[in-house]
Amino acid sequence: MMWTFGVLRCLDEAFMQEKETNLLGGEKKSKPKQHRFYRNTKKNTTQNTAKAEMAAEEIKKESKKEATKKKPSAPKKKEKRVEEKQPKRTKSEANIQNTKPKKAEKGKKTGKSSKMPIRIAFLGGLNEVGKNMTLYEYNGDMFLVDCGLAFPDPDLLGVDLVLPDFTYVERNVDRIKGIIVTHGHEDHIGGLAYLLKTANIPVYSTKLTIGLIEGKLKEHHLLSSAKLNVVKPGDTVNLGAFSVELIHVNHSIPDAIALCIRCKGGTIVQTGDFKIDMTPIDGDQIDLNRLAQIGSEGVTCLLSDSTNAERPGFTPSERLVGKSFDNLFRQAGNRRIIVATFASNIHRVQQIIDTASALGRKVALSGRSLENVVSVAKELGYIHVPDGLLVSIETVNKYPADQMVIVTTGSQGEPMSALTRMAFSDHRRVAVGPTDYIIISATPIPGNEKTVGRVVDELLKLGAEVIYERMYEVHVSGHACQEELKMILNLVKPKYFIPVHGEQKHLQKHGLLAQSMGIDKKNIVIADNGIQVEMTDKSIRIAGNVPSGKVYVDGAGVGDVGSVVLRERKRLSEDGIVIVSASVDAQSGYIVSGPEIITRGFVYAKEADELILEAKNIAARAIEGKLLRSPDLVAAKTKVRDDVGRFVADKTRRSPMIVPIIMEV
Structure with missing residues (x-):
């Protein structure tokens, strides 16, 4: 569906305002400044909000115009099941449709007058970063959204991973119709292998996400028995009493989706992790038109990503990082370039590859997780690498410094990561020295600042020049900031709102944003892990608790390490x-x-x-x-x-x- 020029103009002004000013290579700053999208917040907040609302209204108008283009005399067609041949990883497509759900009749809201409530149980992802897992229930049927893990705090000595408590899931496994995974990050897929060992539930997700899940299940010897189903945006997955429509969104990994969850009790939209990027690397913008259409049909409840709820403005586009790479790679001169980033940030890796190729440099990958992700992304067509550009990390020393770019893991200062081993002269193939130019293309996750700082200090002691986000624009977030969150609220117009995916401060701030957009305070629920929320078309309330908590993985042991x-x-x-x-x-x-x-x-x-x-x-x-x-x-x-x-x-x-x-x- 094409957007009007008016919509694009509104969004472009709001997103890209001042984008071309003060870019790398421009006037030198006398001291580090806050990111330009976050400066002058008080001055621009009203203006940005107005633009966001204007853009949302334009999208809604466009959606309505598009809907009127349908011929009234055309006979209604029954929804057809997908008949096209799916990739080999697809095990079963019996519950998937590639047609969008029928629009609600004019004047009617979805979820009209139902005594039976929809229940949502939060098993992870609230008041924490990681192990996202949500359970939906209606009329005896259940399904899960995501099954992630978290990484342990420093005081959890010897613990490798933290999982959600699967007790409630295992207790109701016969009623659970499937798991829908919104994207391929560890905090959303990392717990699947542990859950599927005891509960072989069908899994539905997009092509790249399923590819990454396959790799994890293979490590646990579960791939042959797993029920993996490839779906795509626009498909609808039928799970008992629920039908779930998949909607394309932008994030820091391709193939991310939001969900429109329908049942007789109402309609719920869960955004998953998202941002609104008008110039994404792969060219696929978030489907705001579809979200606007769903909003016009009536939405009972919205669950929305709260990660950046405290940050004003808009999240910058990933393309800005590519411009910084181009400038920094040229500044490196005859030095070897080492770039540390998240292994799953495929668009970031693609920009590194493109810039290196343009400047005649080879690229090597260091770090097992990075190698695995790039391998899957290449196989599925999400990363494009010119022939002969990628070389083995084993051969990096055969190339002159000015012909080499090394992409590495360790942007968070992880103790065993490739960059940390380089910093402490413990890497088998890479010895860092004065001829190295190192770019840390990530922001430290809260709590990791000291470990990242320690790695930077060690690299500087070895004589390398180190570039990081405070100095240049070498990282942008994959999560929506305040104006984007407001736009989604304005498009979807939910009756009830539950902020998710964040710590308490993020959830509460997102709740306040929802109030500022006109949602009644009594219709906003700030939940916690283990809380079960119950809603009808008349009310929403906290109905009780379900088993939840943290399960520690220590080596081969799961759950045998307690307090x-x-x-x-x-x-x-x-x-x-x-x-x-x-x-x-x-x-x-x-x-x-x-x-x-x-x-x-x-x-x-x-x-x-x-x-x-x-x-x-x-x-x-x-x-x-x-x-x-x-x-x-x-x-x-x-x-x-x-x-x-x-x-x-x-x-x-x-x-x-x-x-x-x-x-x-």
């Missing part, structure tokens, strides 16, 4: 361990050997002879004092733990873990 284990690990990491061992006579209770004391991470034994000797004496008195009265080894161990622990804490102001080992002979 007690984590507390012990934290204590060990901070104060160390003291092991007290002794052998006692089983008949008399007298000590026949020991006590011996071994410490790790507590004090260096040779420098604490007096402390260790006194601890031995205390342990001996505790053991014999208990066993001479009663042959109770458990009581004796408890006495040793208490007495030695009290003594050590008094002398050192530390609380190491005390482990008594008493053996009878």
Whole structure:
């Protein structure tokens, strides 16, 4: 559907205002400034809001004009099922239609007068970053949206990944008709392999997302049994009482979708992760026209991405990063270029490849996740690489510095990532030095600032020049800012609103934005993980709770690490361990050997002879004092733990873990 010039003019003015000013290579700034799209917020907020609303109205008018073009005499056709041959990864297409749902009759709203409520249970993704998972229920039927993971906080020692709690899903697995995945980021697909081990639910998503899911299932030896279905924007997936229409949106990974969820109880729109990019790298703009049409038909509830709800203005286009790359690559001169970015940001990688090709440089990839994503994207046609441009990381040293670009993982300072290993001179093939020009094309995720800063410092010590977002425009977000969020609210016009995908501050700010767009405060729900929201056409409320929480993955173990284990690990990491061992006579209770004391991470034994000797004496008195009265080894161990622990804490102001080992002979 073509947009009118008026719509484009409104959006272009709002989005690209000042875009060509102060770009890289222009006038030097005397000090770092806030991103230009976020400056002068107070001055421009009213103007931008007006433009967003004007654009939304133009889109709605265009949608209505388009709808009137249909011939009234044309006979109604029954919806046809998809008959075209799907890619080999498609297992079943029985529930997929490639026709859009019939428009509501004039004057009627969807979800008219239904006593049966729609229920939405949030199993992850609220008040946190990651492990997104939402469960919809109506008339006994259920389906899931997304199944992601989160990465552990630094205090979760030894934990590799964090998953949602699948208890409620497993309890209702016979009622769950499928999982629809909105896009291929880890926080939306990373938990699927763990869920499908116990609940083989059909999975529906777009081609690239399914390709990335396949790679994960292959690692877990689940690919052959998985029920994977490739769908595309415009398709409708029928899941029991629900029909779910897929709508194209822009994000930092291709093939992202929003969902229009219909049942007899009403219509719900879930945006997924999105931004409004008028100049996307792949040329496919977000389908605002379809969202406007759905809004005109009547929407019961909107669930919308809240990640950037605190940021005013619009999110800049991904193309701006490409312009920065062109300037920076030229500034690099005869130095080798190393670019760190998110492995899943395929459009970013494409721009790096295009710029390197234009300047006659080869490209090498460093990092397993990056190599896997690029391989899948190439196979499916989402990345285009000129013949001979990509070379193996094993051969980078065969090329002159001015002919090489290395794309690497590690933009968040991950301990085992390729960039971190380069920074600490631990990379097998890349030795960083003064001839390297390093671009970190990402913003540190909240909480990662220190680790990223440490990596930057180490790279600078090695003599490399390091470029990052505060200096140049080498990263833009994949999430919508305030004016885009307002535009979606204005287009969809929901009766109820639930902000999702963000921390508490993001959810609350998004709720306030919704109020500013005319949604009644009582119709806005700020939910949390484990909350079940219930809605009808007359009301929305928090109906109760469902099992939720965090399941920790530690190596091959899933869920076997709990709070007690984590507390012990934290204590060990901070104060160390003291092991007290002794052998006692089983008949008399007298000590026949020991006590011996071994410490790790507590004090260096040779420098604490007096402390260790006194601890031995205390342990001996505790053991014999208990066993001479009663042959109770458990009581004796408890006495040793208490007495030695009290003594050590008094002398050192530390609380190491005390482990008594008493053996009878």
